Amino acid sequence: MSNRTVGIAVIGCGDIVMTQHLPALMENSSVTVTAVCDTDPLRAEKAGMISGCAYHTTDYLRILADTQVEAVIVCTPPWVTPDITMDALRAGKDVLCEKPMATSVTMAEKVAAVERQSGRLLQVGFTYRHGPLMDALQDWIASGRLGRPLQIRLGIYDEVWDPEGNPEHYQRILNTLRHGPPCIHDGAHAADHLAFLTNSHPIRVAALGLATRPEFPAANYNSALIEFANGDQAKLEIGWFYPHLPAGEFQILGPGGLAYLDRSNNEAVLKTGEVTERVQLSEDRVRSCFRAQLTKFLDYHQSRRTPVPGSREGIASLRLSLAIVEAMDTGNPVDMKQGDIM
Secondary structure (H helix, E strand, O other), X not given: OOOOOEEEEEEOOOHHHHHHHHHHHHOOOOEEEEEEEOXXXXXXXXXXXXXXXXXXXXXXXXXXXXXXXXXXXXXXXXXXXXHXXXXXXXXXOEEEEEOOOOOOHHHHHHHHHHHHHHOOOEEEEOHHHOOHHHHHHXXXXXXXXXXXXXXXXXXXXXXXXXXXXXXXXXXXXXHXXXXXXXXXXXXXXXXXXXXXXXXXXXXXXXXXXXXXXXXXXXXXXXXXXXXXXXXXXXXXXXXXXXXXXXXXXEEEEEOOEEEEEEOOOOEEEEEEOOEEEEEEOOOOXXXXXXXXXXXXXXXXXXXXXXXXXXXXXXXXXXXXXXXXXXXXXXXXXXXXXXXXXX
C-alpha cells in the first residue's frame, strides 16, 4: 500500500459511525476523512467536529461530486442504502456499505449490476467476520479439528426495550421492524458467519417467529433451523426488544470437539480431547473487527481486487435471511437451491 492517504467520506452518522467507524478511520494513517453527511444537520455537525473533516453536509450528492473523495462508507438504513450505494458507484467511488446491502434480493442484485457496470468496488460491512477470532474458528474447522458434520448454535440478542428511558431508540428500532424482522438486520451478520464457517450453502430452512407485544409490526424473536449442503446444521436465534437480554451463544459442535466464540472475554476457544487452545485479543473485539474491516477495504481499494465480503456474499446472506422470513410467515420449511444464493 502506498504512503498516499485515501480520501474517504461517511454517509450516515448514527451511533455505529460515531462509536466505531469514525474512530477506526481517524486512527488509520492511510486515511483522510474528507467529509461526513447526515440528513440530521446536528448529527452531521457533531460528526464533522469529531472527525476534523473538511466539511459536513446534509446532501450526500455534494460528497459524490467531490473529486477529493475516492471512497465512501454508507451507513444508512438498509431500505435507503441501495440508492445511495448505486449513486456512489456511478460517481466513481468505491463503497463500503453497512449490512444488509438491501432489504430485497431484487434491489441487491440491482446494486451488484451497477457495481459491475461502473468498474468500482463494493464491500459489504459484515464487520464481525474480520479479525483473528473468526479466522481461528474458520481455521479450526477447515483443518478438520472438529470433524464433520457440524452443529452451529448462534444466538444474537440486541436492542433493549426501554420506550420510556430511551424513546429515540425505541422509535428507531420500531421503524426498523416495519422494514422486516431482526433476521434481516442482525441476521445478515449471522447468515454471513454461517457461510464463512461452513463453506457451504443452505438447502433447507425451518423457522418460527414471535411478536411479544401487539404494537410490534414484525416478530421481534426469530428462531431458525438451517441445513447445509455439506451436512452441517445451524440453530439460529435472534431477539430484539426485551427488557433484559441474555448473552447469546456462538458454539460449534463437531464429533471431534467443541469451538466457541466468547464475546465477553474477547476470545475464541477450541476443545479437543484433553487439549484446550485459545486465541485471545488484548483489545475490544468490536473495535478490532472495525479496524480489520477498514484495513481490508483500503487494501481492496489500492489493489483493485474484488472485495470479500462483497456483493456476492451480501446477496447470499440476504437470500438466507429472507428464506427465514418466508418460513416464519408460512409456517412451512423453505427449500433453497445453490443457485438461490449465488
